[in-house]
Amino acid sequence: MKSPAPAPDPPESETTGLPGLRTWRAVYWLVAGVFAVVVGLLTMLSRMFS
Amino acid sequence: MNTLDYVVLLGTLLGVAVYGVWRTRGPRDLGGYLKGDGRSRWFIIGLSIIATQASATTFLSTPGQGYQGGLGFVQNYFGGPFAMILIAAVFLPIFRRLKLFTAYELLGQRFDAKTRLLGAALFLTQRGIGAALTIYAPAIVLSSVFDWPLDLTIICTGLVCVIYTVAGGSDAVRLTQKYQMGVIFVAMIAAFFLLLAKMPAGLGLGDALTLAGGFHKLEAVDYSPNLHPRYTFWSGTIGGFFLALSYFGTDQSQVQRYISGASLRESRLGLMFHALCKIPMQFFILLLGVFLFVFYQFEPSPLLYARQSREFLAQTAPADQLRAVEADFARARDEEGRQLQAWLAARRAGDATGAAAALASAQAANARGDDARHRAGALLDAAHPPTQANEADYVFITFILNYLPHGLIGLLVAAFFAAALNSKAAELNALASSTTVDFYRHLVRPNAGEAHYVFASKCFTAFWGLFAIVAAVYAHLVENIVQAANIVGSLFYGAVLGLFLMAFFLPRVRGTAAFWGALAAQALVLVLYYWVLDISYLWYNLIGPALCILFSLALQAAQGFAPKAPAAS
Numbered sequence: 100m101k102s103p104a105p106a107p108d109p110p111e112s113e114t115t116g117l118p119g120l121r122t123w124r125a126v127y128w129l130v131a132g133v134f135a136v137v138v139g140l141l142t143m144l145s146r147m148f149s
Numbered sequence: 150m151n152t153l154d155y156v157v158l159l160g161t162l163l164g165v166a167v168y169g170v171w172r173t174r175g176p177r178d179l180g181g182y183l184k185g186d187g188r189s190r191w192f193i194i195g196l197s198i199i200a201t202q203a204s205a206t207t208f209l210s211t212p213g214q215g216y217q218g219g220l221g222f223v224q225n226y227f228g229g230p231f232a233m234i235l236i237a238a239v240f241l242p243i244f245r246r247l248k249l250f251t252a253y254e255l256l257g258q259r260f261d262a263k264t265r266l267l268g269a270a271l272f273l274t275q276r277g278i279g280a281a282l283t284i285y286a287p288a289i290v291l292s293s294v295f296d297w298p299l300d301l302t303i304i305c306t307g308l309v310c311v312i313y314t315v316a317g318g319s320d321a322v323r324l325t326q327k328y329q330m331g332v333i334f335v336a337m338i339a340a341f342f343l344l345l346a347k348m349p350a351g352l353g354l355g356d357a358l359t360l361a362g363g364f365h366k367l368e369a370v371d372y373s374p375n376l377h378p379r380y381t382f383w384s385g386t387i388g389g390f391f392l393a394l395s396y397f398g399t400d401q402s403q404v405q406r407y408i409s410g411a412s413l414r415e416s417r418l419g420l421m422f423h424a425l426c427k428i429p430m431q432f433f434i435l436l437l438g439v440f441l442f443v444f445y446q447f448e449p450s451p452l453l454y455a456r457q458s459r460e461f462l463a464q465t466a467p468a469d470q471l472r473a474v475e476a477d478f479a480r481a482r483d484e485e486g487r488q489l490q491a492w493l494a495a496r497r498a499g500d501a502t503g504a505a506a507a508l509a510s511a512q513a514a515n516a517r518g519d520d521a522r523h524r525a526g527a528l529l530d531a532a533h534p535p536t537q538a539n540e541a542d543y544v545f546i547t548f549i550l551n552y553l554p555h556g557l558i559g560l561l562v563a564a565f566f567a568a569a570l571n572s573k574a575a576e577l578n579a580l581a582s583s584t585t586v587d588f589y590r591h592l593v594r595p596n597a598g599e600a601h602y603v604f605a606s607k608c609f610t611a612f613w614g615l616f617a618i619v620a621a622v623y624a625h626l627v628e629n630i631v632q633a634a635n636i637v638g639s640l641f642y643g644a645v646l647g648l649f650l651m652a653f654f655l656p657r658v659r660g661t662a663a664f665w666g667a668l669a670a671q672a673l674v675l676v677l678y679y680w681v682l683d684i685s686y687l688w689y690n691l692i693g694p695a696l697c698i699l700f701s702l703a704l705q706a707a708q709g710f711a712p713k714a715p716a717a718s
Contacts, residue, residue, distance in 0.1 A: 115414065115417075115418075116414060117418075123417065126417075127234045127238065130234060130421055130424045133425055134230045134424075138382075141369040141432070142370045144367055144369055145220075145368050147362070148367040
């Protein structure tokens with residue numbers, strides 16, 4: 100079986116296909132935001148039960 | 150383990166392996182064999198990245214780490230999401246545009262052949278040792294718990310992995326990882342909820358968390374700027390960022406997982422999937438360990454969890470000293486149990502003062518119990534046992550064997566082996582790719598046909614698999630091999646990452662300066678680690694690339710800066 104030639108990658112500006120997140124920059128900010136929320140929750144957990 | 154457990158264990162492992170071979174049968178070209186069919190969607194890519202990183206140690210030992218040290222280890226993963234963002238935004242588009250088989254080809258295109266070979270050689274050295282450890286670490290725990298012959302456990306596990314990886318290449322790795330991760334998640338979630346269900350009557354979730362907090366097991370985030378503690382917010386975020394960038398951005402076993410997605414979008418989403426899931430996953434595995442700690446405060450627990458260590462101690466330690474340690478341990482455990490029941494009763498009665506006093510007494514008794522365990526450990530060390538057992542590795546498996554139902558025991562043991570196979574298969578696939586593409590095709594047979602290279606890749610996969618098995622069988626001859634391999638990995642990643650960062654971001658640095666700069670940085674990192682600095686190993690993931698870039702820039706400045714290089718800019 101021959102591996103098919105990969106399709107050319109779309110340009111950077113192409114949408115991500117995710118609802119509400121049209122650019123990759125928005126996806127990266129979402130990931131960073133989720134990280135901040137997770138660290139905040141872990142900090143709360145540490146403080147609540149210390 | 151009874152017959153049902155063995156049926157579940159063998160059925161699960163062999164079923165997935167045979168399915169992997171069957172689904173990926175048929176001839177392929179080199180691209181298809183090493184990179185896959187190029188149709189992987191984001192979920193499979195993300196799962197494959199998680200599966201490659203998470204070895205059996207993740208699921209077998211991390212709960213023990215939560216039991217002993219609490220949640221603090223989760224900070225080790227704080228830099229991961231930011232590394233994933235940088236890889237998705239910068240590294241990945243260039244890897245895909247250049248249609249690379251291995252990450253080190255980029256170094257050849259951007260710098261020169263010697264720099265490419267340096268990167269590939271560092272990878273083969275680290276990952277070759279890593280592949281041996283991937284099967285050795287779980288095999289030594291499981292064989293001692295179940296009284297299986299260690300060598301036979303290593304050989305059987307290794308051969309199953311070699312057979313399906315040789316037969317199906319990258320597609321077999323990805324396909325089997327999908328089903329093996331399913332087994333792992335089901336088994337771990339079942340164990341988590343059964344553990345909660347087996348907590349003592351009257352002990353609610355809030356009580357368990359309060360108790361864990363009282364014993365400092367829920368200190369997940371430490372913002373202190375001290376450089377000495379192994380895991381702090383800063384070492385985890387900054388050092389962890391560079392560690393994750395090195396591992397996911399330059400280690401072929403990971404690069405191979407995401408460069409062959411169906412599109413740039415699918416590969417990027419796979420990386421983002423990992424960025425979102427990894428910290429919560431590690432948190433729950435550590436939390437499982439914290440709940441194991443709470444559980445064992447109310448249930449009988451052994452002086453040493455590793456049965457092999459207990460038996461060796463009984464045979465070799467001076468009888469009077471061992472009896473004294475055992476008596477102190479039993480007294481401390483009895484006292485702790487009584488105080489914890491008093492603590493629970495006071496909480497139920499709303500008596501905050503009484504609860505605080507009982508908890509303080511329980512903590513003091515717990516400290517005396519820990520002291521007895523340390524004395525037992527010292528007696529054991531003095532007797533020079535044939536194999537060093539890490540107590541934390543045996544906590545979760547001891548709980549599984551003593552408290553979980555048959556069938557689930559088999560499934561959890563299958564999950565541990567599945568995790569070992571997941572990592573090892575990806576490592577073998579990557580080792581074979583780099584050996585074939587960076588060395589064999591580049592230096593030995595540059596103009597052979599596709600079929601020849603596929604055959605060579607299969608031979609190299611088998612070679613690295615057999616090398617890992619033999620190295621794992623003889624691993625016990627090397628003292629503290631796990632620690633040694635982790636240190637070697639941490640110390641050597643930095644220079645390779647420095648090379649890649651220069652390839653991407655410093656177009657005026659050329660091959661000779663990069664090569665010698667990387668070698669000088671590597672040498673200085675080793676000097677700093679062994680003779681100068683006493684800091685958490687995570688910081689070397691920052692120091693290594695910084696030194697590499699600094700030295701390379703200085704050398705390039707001495708030579709005179711060249712015009713911008715075209716390849717990876």
